[in-house]
Amino acid sequence: MKAPRTTIRRKLVTAMMLTSTTVLLLVGAVFVAHDVVSFRRLLVQALITRANILAANSTAALAFRNPEDAGQILAALKTDPRMIAAALYDQKGRLFATYPASVPPGTVPPASGPIGHRFEKSDLVVSQPVAEEGQSLGTLYLKSDLKELDDRLRVDAMVVLLAVLGSIVVAFAFSTWLQRRIAQPILTLANVARNVSEHKDYSLRAKGAGDDEVGVLAGAFDEMLSEIQQRDKEIRQLNVDLERRVNARTAELEGANKELEAFSYSVSHDLRAPLRHIDGFVELLAKHAGPSLDEKGRRHLATISTAAQRMGALIDDLLVFSRMGRSEMRKTSVDLAALTEEVVQELKADAGNRCVEWKLGKLPTVQGDPSMLRLVLVNLLANALKYSGPKEAARIEVEAQSQNGELIVSVRDNGVGFDPTYSHKLFGVFQRLHGSDEFEGTGIGLANVRRIVSRHGGRTWADGTINEGATFYFSLPK
Amino acid sequence: MTMLKRILLAEDNENDVELTMTALAENHLANEVVVVRDGAEAWDFLCHEGTFAGRNGGNPAVVLLDLKMPKVDGLELLRRMRQDPRFKAVPVVVLTSSREESDIVQSYRLGVNAFVVKPVAFEEFIGAVKNLGLFWAVLNEPPPDRIQSPSAA
Numbered sequence: 001m002k003a004p005r006t007t008i009r010r011k012l013v014t015a016m017m018l019t020s021t022t023v024l025l026l027v028g029a030v031f032v033a034h035d036v037v038s039f040r041r042l043l044v045q046a047l048i049t050r051a052n053i054l055a056a057n058s059t060a061a062l063a064f065r066n067p068e069d070a071g072q073i074l075a076a077l078k079t080d081p082r083m084i085a086a087a088l089y090d091q092k093g094r095l096f097a098t099y100p101a102s103v104p105p106g107t108v109p110p111a112s113g114p115i116g117h118r119f120e121k122s123d124l125v126v127s128q129p130v131a132e133e134g135q136s137l138g139t140l141y142l143k144s145d146l147k148e149l150d151d152r153l154r155v156d157a158m159v160v161l162l163a164v165l166g167s168i169v170v171a172f173a174f175s176t177w178l179q180r181r182i183a184q185p186i187l188t189l190a191n192v193a194r195n196v197s198e199h200k201d202y203s204l205r206a207k208g209a210g211d212d213e214v215g216v217l218a219g220a221f222d223e224m225l226s227e228i229q230q231r232d233k234e235i236r237q238l239n240v241d242l243e244r245r246v247n248a249r250t251a252e253l254e255g256a257n258k259e260l261e262a263f264s265y266s267v268s269h270d271l272r273a274p275l276r277h278i279d280g281f282v283e284l285l286a287k288h289a290g291p292s293l294d295e296k297g298r299r300h301l302a303t304i305s306t307a308a309q310r311m312g313a314l315i316d317d318l319l320v321f322s323r324m325g326r327s328e329m330r331k332t333s334v335d336l337a338a339l340t341e342e343v344v345q346e347l348k349a350d351a352g353n354r355c356v357e358w359k360l361g362k363l364p365t366v367q368g369d370p371s372m373l374r375l376v377l378v379n380l381l382a383n384a385l386k387y388s389g390p391k392e393a394a395r396i397e398v399e400a401q402s403q404n405g406e407l408i409v410s411v412r413d414n415g416v417g418f419d420p421t422y423s424h425k426l427f428g429v430f431q432r433l434h435g436s437d438e439f440e441g442t443g444i445g446l447a448n449v450r451r452i453v454s455r456h457g458g459r460t461w462a463d464g465t466i467n468e469g470a471t472f473y474f475s476l477p478k
Numbered sequence: 479m480t481m482l483k484r485i486l487l488a489e490d491n492e493n494d495v496e497l498t499m500t501a502l503a504e505n506h507l508a509n510e511v512v513v514v515r516d517g518a519e520a521w522d523f524l525c526h527e528g529t530f531a532g533r534n535g536g537n538p539a540v541v542l543l544d545l546k547m548p549k550v551d552g553l554e555l556l557r558r559m560r561q562d563p564r565f566k567a568v569p570v571v572v573l574t575s576s577r578e579e580s581d582i583v584q585s586y587r588l589g590v591n592a593f594v595v596k597p598v599a600f601e602e603f604i605g606a607v608k609n610l611g612l613f614w615a616v617l618n619e620p621p622p623d624r625i626q627s628p629s630a631a
Contacts, residue, residue: 309599312598
């Protein structure tokens with residue numbers, strides 16, 4: 001979890017400052033506008049009042065058509081610097097008197113205008129009727145500058161500006177304090193979340209994150225953490241249990257394996273010794289008492305000797321078979337073609353001058369234990385050679401083909417074959433489908449083949465017909 | 479000329495002793511064969527201790543050693559001999575029923591001179607023992623006594 005780009009603190013302060021500044025500015029603008037409008041109204045009112053007073057004072061001068069008096073009355077305006085100009089018009093609207101006495105042309109209108117007031121550029125203009133007892137005598141025109149309004153506006157702006165600036169300072173102080181109250185719990189929560197995700201420490205808690213929504217969030221977060229911690233603990237416990245069970249089972253297996261090894265050691269050592277003694281003493285007996293025994297007696301001695309030797313062979317085979325299941329597999333690349341060729345060459349020497357046609361198909365390189373796979377080939381090819389012995393022209397074929405992701409190797413001969421009814425017995429230990437007087441052997445070879453192939457993850461099976469040959473298959477996973 | 483060195487046969491089984499002696503006898507060897515029944519006795523013989531205290535003669539020409547014996551077994555005796563400068567160079571031939579790979583590996587690791595599995599068939603057994611006797615007692619020149627370490631010479 002990386003650190004956020006902008007902090008929530010800054011966001012909060014920015015939001016609060018933006019809001020308060022905007023509100024302040026709006027309020028200031030409204031205040032200034034309102035003040036200007038009411039001040040203008042006041043100015044107008046004051047000017048109209050002054051005009052009314054002047055008009056009332058001027059009635060006599062107008063009635064008697066005395067411009068000098070009128071001029072003096074208007075001259076009283078000079079006490080007020082705001083007054084720019086003034087003019088009196090007679091009944092017919094002609095200019096009668098002005099203030100100042102001589103005005104530059106264009107300062108006052110040449111003839112009376114409409115009654116009322118209006119703002120002209122930087123001036124305020126008022127025209128009031130001069131009347132007496134309901135009879136109109138003329139019109140009074142007054143022109144005042146708006147300097148006062150400008151001053152007022154300037155002061156207002158200054159006041160508003162100062163107020164805004166002061167308020168911003170106060171608002172900043174407030175928002176800083178407030179954001180701390182709002183942001184702190186969130187920051188605490190974020191911190192805890194970051195620590196949890198970084199250190200995978202589920203024992204951390206975000207408690208005390210306030211009583212608002214953040215508090216609810218922190219509570220939910222804590223609850224989730226508790227849940228995770230609990231499950232974590234359970235998983236750990238399960239793992240420990242599992243490991244302990246695996247260890248116990250492994251120890252058991254190791255024990256069993258040791259026992260098995262001890263067993264096979266005693267078989268190897270202790271079972272062979274008496275056999276050797278039987279054979280040895282039978283031999284000594286034959287030498288010592290042979291001449292005095294009859295034919296039958298000598299035959300019995302020979303049988304005892306043969307039986308002892310056969311049992312020795314059986315024990316040796318059984319030990320090899322047991323070792324085959326226990327010994328460690330050393331898997332490497334094995335060139336089946338070269339291995340088969342090697343085995344065939346060896347067997348050719350044993351075949352003597354028999355007529356045997358060897359046909360080797362294309363064989364690939366596989367992964368496996370070379371010495372074990374060699375034993376498989378030796379067993380299968382030696383069987384093929386042995387059981388095709390009675391044929392005049394023996395033919396032995398080795399082929400390989402890929403099927404459904406596995407390699408299937410077949411060894412086919414045209415020998416005596418077997419009754420397919422018993423094909424399931426072929427791969428059993430010491431199982432034979434032919435009498436030992438017919439073909440020699442203990443019946444361990446195919447059991448070894450099956451054990452080795454199954455340790456390589458493959459299968460073994462066979463097809464056969466009596467007197468028409470047999471095919472033995474084994475598969476190896478690719 | 480010194481007297482012929484003896485052959486030490488360490489074998490606990492009486493039948494095996496008899497068969498081995500019979501086989502050795504077929505060689506008409508002049509060497510005396512001393513039979514001990516376990517590793518401890520063999521050690522006594524080598525060290526001139528116990529029942530063999532005061533025996534004459536030096537180290538045997540060869541020790542024919544069975545592996546499985548009571549008290550001190552064959553591998554243990556072999557280890558002791560190879561750790562002792564006096565017997566380090568004495569030829570030892572393991573003569574056993576066991577064909578276990580671990581025994582073979584272990585024996586060679588401990589410095590055995592030969593490892594022979596006793597064949598079940600008596601004819602083969604006789605042949606094997608005859609060959610052994612002929613080779614180790616007659617053909618092979620055993621190390622002279624007290625040559626064990628060059629510094630002691």
